[in-house]
Amino acid sequence: MEAYRQEIILGAIVLYMALCVTIGLWSMGRTRNAGDFFIAGRSLGPIVVSLAVFASTLSGFGFVGGPGLVYSVGVSSFWMVVISATAFGLGFFLVAKRIRMIAELRGCMSIPDVIAARYGSELARLLVAITIVLGVLGYLATQILAMSVVMQAILADTEMFADISLLGCVVLSSTVLVFYCVTGGVIASVYTDVLQGLVMMVAGFLILITAMQAFDGGLREASEIVLADDSESMMPFGAAGIVTSVGWFFVFGIGLAGQPHIVTKMMMNKKLADNRAVLPLSLLGYIVSALLWISIGLVMRAAVVGGGAEPLAQPDDAASTFLAMFANPLLAGIVFAALFAAIMSTSDAFLNIGAAAIIHDIPRALRNRPVNNELFWARVVTVILAVVAAGFALFSYYRDATLVALLGAFGWSTFAASLFPVLAIGLNWKRATTAGAVAAVTSALLINFVVQLAGITLPWGISGGLAAFVTSLVLFFAVSFATPQPKLAWDIDRMMDI
């Protein structure tokens, strides 16, 4: 079997992508209007929503960057993973019920729609839509680049595609993604999420078993090797220290409820009461999949500091080196398919919310009416978004990484800082005002931009995202208290009493 390693890996990826294309074709017939395209007509059952929520949460970062981070800074990055139960719990308490209600009440198709309905403000809608578009471009560019680099590495080892260029891999991987997003919209997105979530869970579980067998003494031996080399790396705050660790807990934990690609999924379930099952199922899927993050990173750090493996050229090589060293070809095939699944499940969510922001929200905010034939334009804009993001990815790879790094700053932490107060708290606190919302979003964008543009390094490993998040929370409350109590629309007022 080892002799056919690359063929088996390639076969698993081709099979996975063929299934995604099939789901795209199947979904096309079920996508009849913009409501179907953006929020699946609020018709999904609890298992589908659960898998979509967790698959969107765990991006390619969880499969490549996460293990790389454990390799690089040790246990510090565990804080991003172990917070998941609290993060999902808080997110569902604050958002799940009300966002689903407001979506049905006002026919909302996007997060900016929800913000406009809650605050009665087109300015708030516009700001949130712009934040989402910037974030989508950054996220998509990094995800497409990661997907293409991995694909090139796999294909380069085969005879037929040994000379394939990165551009060829960008076209190949993006075509599948764009195909099912354009044909089936969010219906294809969530049903591919089901497939992607299942693949990720299988991979996470099998990798844990493999990692436990990498050393004779199991994970304890790996931990002992890391501890003996640098004890802090194996202690709870890791090499990055206590401030970075609790900062990650804050941004990744509390901030989950401000991630548009995740909370949008909470608008799609058929019944409000399904949320009680969606929450534990989502968490279960996430925990099983995230086992891969912890176990690969720890085993690779132990293997390198213990002298059992050569040092990695870069931390992000941890997952691929682990697979080459410890996994049989079949498992490697499943994990590579899971990696593509993780990247594509997040990317399709971003394509969807980005298209909604551009063709649904920005026109409404500026002209007070939507574009004609939203479904057609949603499909066109989905293609354009993917092409622009792929262009950014290639430009970043060949010329200058600054632009994508800058847009990448509009990732998780900027969404957390700008949207959590406005959305998660705003849906539960009637006294929150438009001015408070605008102050929160603006300050979060400004701080993240300035820290990134000026290359500012804050002391003690405090991230720009954490500083932005705390500032936006302070401003959201302070400005809301300082401005007159808003008069809510009667239906929103009553909805918030339920």
Place this chain on the structure above:
Amino acid sequence: MDRTLVAVIFAVVLAMAALLLLIGFAEAPANAAGVSHAEIAAMQAGGDGAARLETVGGYAFAFHSLLLLFTILLCVLSVNRAKRTSVFLGWMALTFAVNMLVWRQIYWQHQVFLESGETGWLLGFPTATAWQIYGIWFAGVLLIAVYSAGFRRYVLSEEDERRFEELLQEFRESRE
């Protein structure tokens, strides 16, 4: 009650902001956020753990404790006032207490290791790290149990669903 609750939440946010400023202005040792590993490129090491906790360890402990309180208070805010019964508040208090116990154990067990250089082991990890991995997950699961098991009591009762249906009907009629 919401006014008081939100005032407390705001006070917690202000206290966290103040602590972050105190941390930011505290003198940082060279290894505050890690240093390059002595032998392996692309790898960081923590170095002297006691040195970097000495200056801001207390602030960081307080910051995270407030963050846990913030989380629980937000969950309380999300529940309709009429449903914030003493039983619900008791569950929330228990969840906070378990979270604080786990956080205290993580911090304290780390201190014990820094002072003695020795650690116990639990399910593959040093005791302090085991508290982090298993404890934080378990404490979070409590929150999920309250949500899922108490869904009809605290989050959305059948009466709530009926009220929402009525609201939907009224809203649609008002648009016609």
